[in-house]
Amino acid sequence: MQQKVVIAGGTGFIGHFLNKKFTEDGYQVVIISRQKEHVSWQNNSSIVAALEGAAMLINLAGKPINTIFSPKNKAALISSRVDTTLALGNALLACKKPPSIWLNASGAHIYGTSDGKAHTEADPADHSFFPAIMAKEWEDALYETQLPNTRKVALRISIVLGKNGGVLQPFIMLAKLLLGGKQGSGRQKFSWVHLEDFYQIILFIATQKTIEGAVNICAPEVVDNAQLMRTLRKTMKVPFGIPAPAFGIKIGARIMGIEPDLILKSLSVFPQKLLAAGYTFRYPTLAMAMKQILK
Numbered sequence: 447m448q449q450k451v452v453i454a455g456g457t458g459f460i461g462h463f464l465n466k467k468f469t470e471d472g473y474q475v476v477i478i479s480r481q482k483e484h485v486s487w488q489n490n491s492s493i494v495a496a497l498e499g500a501a502m503l504i505n506l507a508g509k510p511i512n513t514i515f516s517p518k519n520k521a522a523l524i525s526s527r528v529d530t531t532l533a534l535g536n537a538l539l540a541c542k543k544p545p546s547i548w549l550n551a552s553g554a555h556i557y558g559t560s561d562g563k564a565h566t567e568a569d570p571a572d573h574s575f576f577p578a579i580m581a582k583e584w585e586d587a588l589y590e591t592q593l594p595n596t597r598k599v600a601l602r603i604s605i606v607l608g609k610n611g612g613v614l615q616p617f618i619m620l621a622k623l624l625l626g627g628k629q630g631s632g633r634q635k636f637s638w639v640h641l642e643d644f645y646q647i648i649l650f651i652a653t654q655k656t657i658e659g660a661v662n663i664c665a666p667e668v669v670d671n672a673q674l675m676r677t678l679r680k681t682m683k684v685p686f687g688i689p690a691p692a693f694g695i696k697i698g699a700r701i702m703g704i705e706p707d708l709i710l711k712s713l714s715v716f717p718q719k720l721l722a723a724g725y726t727f728r729y730p731t732l733a734m735a736m737k738q739i740l741k
Contacts, residue, residue: 450500452545454478454534455507459611460644464504467645476500478507487530493537500545502652503596505534508551508584515576515705524580527551528587535591547597547652550588553581554604554637554664554715559707564637564668564716567602567660575711585660597658599651604664604715608641609739617678618740620687626679627689632672635714637664640729640738650725657723662715667731671709674732681736 451468453461456477468475476496477484485492487507497503509526513519531550538544557565558572572578585600607614620626639647644663651657669677679687690698692710699706717725729735 448472448474450474450476452476452478452496452500452503454503454505454530455551456504457481457484458506458510459608460606460641461506462611463608463641464506464645464648473501487533490533490537490540493533494540497534497537497544498541499543501547502648503534503538503545503548504648505531505548505550507531511553511577512704512708514700514703515707520576520580524583527580527584531584531587532590535587535593538593538596539591544593544596546595547599548588548593549599549601549648549651550584552585552588552600552602552660553577554602554662554713556581556585556602557715559711560714562714564635564714565662566716566718567662568718575707577708597655599658600660602660602662602715603644604637604639604662604713606641606644607638607735607739612641614678614739617675618682621675621678621682621684624684624687625690626675626684626687628672628675628687629690629695630671630692630710632670632675632689634671634710635712636669636671636674637713637715638669638732638735639664640727640735642738643728646728647720647725650720650723654723657719661719662717663720664715664717665727665730665732665735666717666721668714668716669732677732677736678740681733681740 451473457479465475485496507530509523555577556571558575571582696706
């Protein structure tokens with residue numbers, strides 16, 4: 447009998463990949479989304495039926511963060527995450543046989559924007575940077591529902607790199623145009639994870655029953671922006687890249703409708719829990735990841 451995996455918000459870059467991988471590995475995949483061909487967020491009984499007897503629930507639902515942090519957008523970003531997480535919690539309460547594990551997305555930005563140490567799961571949440579505030583509210587929503595038969599894991603996801611989508615595509619275009627130099631100072635930290643490792647980490651956590659709570663989803667290698675762009679250019683065999691000053695990034699990001707801090711601020715985290723539990727990364731270095739993605 448096929449094991450059932452429910453992916454909430456499974457229509458984006460990461461969700462499409464997980465759907466494909468789980469299906470290839472013989473799982474039955476059920477998607478909850480706002481698209482008419484999937485289980486609807488508006489139909490609670492259908493969500494309960496989808497979750498009933500499932501092996502795991504993965505929640506990725508949330509409005510994309512690549513926007514300007516206006517008051518209106520901030521409210522929409524938070525509600526799209528908190529409301530869907532609370533809805534899933536209520537649906538799980540109604541299940542006779544709920545999934546044994548609930549993996550809920552969160553953000554590695556929860557620790558703030560320090561350029562110094564790579565943060566582990568033991569470090570506290572930041573209360574000044576909006577993505578950190580949003581991630582904390584998201585995790586609070588996950589823990590609000592008491593589910594004694596379901597293990598909860600908050601996936602503190604760093605920048606996910608993979609083929610044909612995601613954050614890497616604009617950088618690739620810049621490199622092709624010989625504009626792939628450092629952005630701003632180039633010293634801002636960049637934590638990342640390969641899409642294949644993301645999938646393998648989910649499978650790993652599901653089998654490691656002692657892992658619960660917050661888990662940093664990132665490769666062990668933290669690079670800075672200058673190294674990111676240098677590795678990209680080297681892999682693409684682009685001879686040089688014109689750098690972009692901070693003021694240019696701020697103007698360009700605003701024109702594109704993206705918050706400049708997402709480019710100019712640091713994201714620096716370390717996968718302490720995963721490594722302590724024995725997870726082996728397929729792509730532990732950025733050079734290895736870039737070579738696979740761009741081959």
